[in-house]
Amino acid sequence: EAGVAQSPRYKIIEKRQSVAFWCNPISGHATLYWYQQILGQGPKLLIQFQNNGVVDDSQLPKDRFSAERLKGVDSTLKIQPAKLEDSAVYLCASSPRVGEDTEAFFGQGTRLTVV
Amino acid sequence: DAKTTQPPSMDCAEGRAANLPCNHSTISGNEYVYWYRQIHSQGPQYIIHGLKNNETNEMASLIITEDRKSSTLILPHATLRDTAVYYCIVRVAGQWAAGNKLTFGGGTRVLVKP
Numbered sequence: 001e002a003g004v005a006q007s008p009r010y011k012i013i014e015k016r017q018s019v020a021f022w023c024n025p026i027s028g029h030a031t032l033y034w035y036q037q038i039l040g041q042g043p044k045l046l047i048q049f050q051n052n053g054v055v056d057d058s059q060l061p062k063d064r065f066s067a068e069r070l071k072g073v074d075s076t077l078k079i080q081p082a083k084l085e086d087s088a089v090y091l092c093a094s095s096p097r098v099g100e101d102t103e104a105f106f107g108q109g110t111r112l113t114v115v
Numbered sequence: 116d117a118k119t120t121q122p123p124s125m126d127c128a129e130g131r132a133a134n135l136p137c138n139h140s141t142i143s144g145n146e147y148v149y150w151y152r153q154i155h156s157q158g159p160q161y162i163i164h165g166l167k168n169n170e171t172n173e174m175a176s177l178i179i180t181e182d183r184k185s186s187t188l189i190l191p192h193a194t195l196r197d198t199a200v201y202y203c204i205v206r207v208a209g210q211w212a213a214g215n216k217l218t219f220g221g222g223t224r225v226l227v228k229p
Contacts, residue, residue, distance in 0.1 A: 004158070033216070042200075042202060042219030042221055044219070045216050045217070048216060056216060091158050091159070103149070103161035104161070104217055105161070106160070107158050
């Protein structure tokens, strides 16, 4: 079974530039998450989708971050404009929809460096 | 906010059992205990989860105290590849809906030494 795919793996941009990350979840998984992980900290949830609808974006800095999941499959996370403090690893995860206590599967992440 | 407390780091010897403690004194009756680990430069990986009974799978065992206020993850024979950050998380059972998310704390950095 293919895992969660993310691209790119690494990205370096200057502050005030924009950047986009892409995620392809495991086939059939209805729930998709984007996490931000700053060096030395645990991952922090940015946004959670159920199919193509947002169910939790309470910790997403909406003035500069946006995310979409068209057709309930792939997702993109965008930052515009980037700040130095956005330097982090951005992790995508997916999990099955059904109401069981199943686990979430994570991709390898995209490491963003803002200079 | 994370609802668990873990030691920031611990060492263990290769081939020995590694016992990772977690305190979750405010856990509710419908909350599961989950364990994930994150190896360097990789995304978190699911290990095991449980509600109140002890659980075992091919990776580890999970021991939950009778009052459910703490638990221990046991890696029976630690290898160098088990060096990682281990996260203990509590979450409500059921659908992965809003308010039911995985909230990570700082975890325990485990170093397995030869």
